[in-house]
Amino acid sequence: MRIVDEEQIDRFYQALLDRSPEYVGSFFVGVKTTSVFCIATCRARKPKRENVEFYTGFKDALDAGYRPCKICRPTENAHSAPPQVEQALQLLRQNPKQKLSDFQLRQLGISPEVLRRWFGQHYGLTFQAFQRMLRINTALEELKTGKRALETAYESGYESLSGFAYTYKKLTGASPMHNTDSAVILIHRFTTPLGPMFVCASEQGVCLLEFVDRRMLETEFQDLQRRLQARIIAGENQHTRQAEQEISEYFAGTRQTFSVAIHAPGTAFQQAVWQALLNVPYGTTASYQAQANVIGKPQAVRAVASANGCNRIAIIIPCHRIIGKDGSLTGYAGGLERKRWLIAHELEHASQPG
Template sequence: MLITDNKKIETYYQALLERKQSFVGIFFVGVKTTLVFCIATCRARKPKKENVEFFTTFKDALDNGYRPCKVCKPTENANQAPEQIENAIKLIKKNPKVKITDYQLRQKGISPEVVRRWFKKNYGMTFQAYQRMYRINNAFQELKLGKNTTDTAFDTGYESLSGFGYTFKKLIGKSPNQSKGGNLILINRLTTPLGPMFVCATDNGVCLLEFVDRRMLETEFKDLQKLLSANIISGENEHIKQVKKEIKKYFDGTRKSFEVQLVTPGTDFQNSAWKCLQEIEYGTTTTYQEQAKKINNSKAIRAVASANGYNRISIIVPCHRVIGKDGKMTGYGGGIERKKWLIEHERNNASA
């Protein structure tokens, strides 16, 4: 949303001049003379007040024709986890079977209050809930490898089998004994120059990669859990680690194709459409009509567009490379401005 309140504009402009860290992510400032947008701490030369306008989200700035500043990288740095949060997450990963207390956080110089606020805002859950998911995921993996329930429960820090069983079933959807041959969808977060994304993966590969503000994202989560008969909980596996590395290289302009394994539950027609998307060369675009021809159904243009809309793995399954017959940018769940940015990014790096 464009900020029109004069008092806020004055406050934000002063914060921009003073490079106030506390305003990072609170506003995004568009510079009319350069058509770039920045965060409060940008080191670039400060524009005059009459040459700027303020937005509440980076998406609003993108939608109004501004592009991310190369100096402060607003969409990346505004959403990246602060150092205290990174340290708290590292603490969980190093001690996946231990409940991290507020006292332990303070001993490491981490504010429990800052951690709680950040997790609530960026994950929609408490830090303790995030911890429980990591501990239960660790237990789930050990049960699948044949470890007995009693040893797993007490080794994971639970004082009773009943407490472990209740939490396990609440998060996984099945009791510990019932889940030994089951599946689980792990979800994690990554930052990109176009904003934060969620990535989901099973033991078999990545099944979702979406911008966190994508419309109908909650519906996608529900559909995915139903299609794969598995619950989504916070965690990380090798596929998630791999996709983070590959996506970073993609945005750096050094990766043009992806090697990470994918899981794409859907109809035969949808999978044929998604396979066709993966065959569109980096740095090029095609139309829905051409895509329909390639899957031997030139009249199924609307069906192809619908299948593309159900694609849950953005960028890697590149539905952004499909445009209208008249050359117009149409139908992208992440937003038309992101689609334009991705196409331009690939064209600029195609020959590199």
């Protein structure tokens, strides 16, 4: 939303002049003379007051026709984890079985309140719940190798097998003593130049990659869990890590094709449409009609468009490359300005090896 309150605009403009870090993410400023938008701490030369517009979200700035500033990288840095959160995440990466209490966090100079707010905003759960998910995911992997449930429970920070079994079943839907084939979908959040994304992966491969503000994302989560008969919990595996790396390379302009494994459940028709999407070359576009022709269903243009809309794996399965028959941009769940940016990005780098 564009901010129109003059008092608020004055306050934000002064924060921009002061490069105030506490305002990072509170507003995004569009500069009319350069057509870029920035965050409060941008090091670029400051524009005049009459040449700026303020927005509450980066997507609003994108929709208004502004592009992300290459100096402050607003869509990444406004949503990246602050130092205290990154420190806590690093501790968990080093030892996923670790159970960090509020007392331990404070001893390390980490505010539990900061963690609580950040995880609530970006994951919809508390830091303690996030920790539990990581420990259970680690336990699940160990149980699959034949490790005893009692040993795993104590090593995961639980004081009793019953407490471990209760949490394990609540998160995975199965008992750790009787079922080591529990199916889970791991979800991981990372930032990109167009905003943060969620990547979900099963043991078979990536099953979801979406911008966190995608419309109907909760519905996608529910449908995915139903189709795979699995629970979504926080965590990482080789597929989520590979996807994050390859997407980073894509945005850097050094990758044009993806090799990460894909696990995309759907109907036979949807699978055919998604395969046709995978065959649309980097740096090119195609129409819904062309897609319909490719799969041998020339009359099924609307059904093809619907199947495109059901694609859960953005960018890797490139539904952003599909445009109207007349060359116009058509619907994209991530927003038309993101679609425009992605097409322009690929055109810019299409002649380069990748």
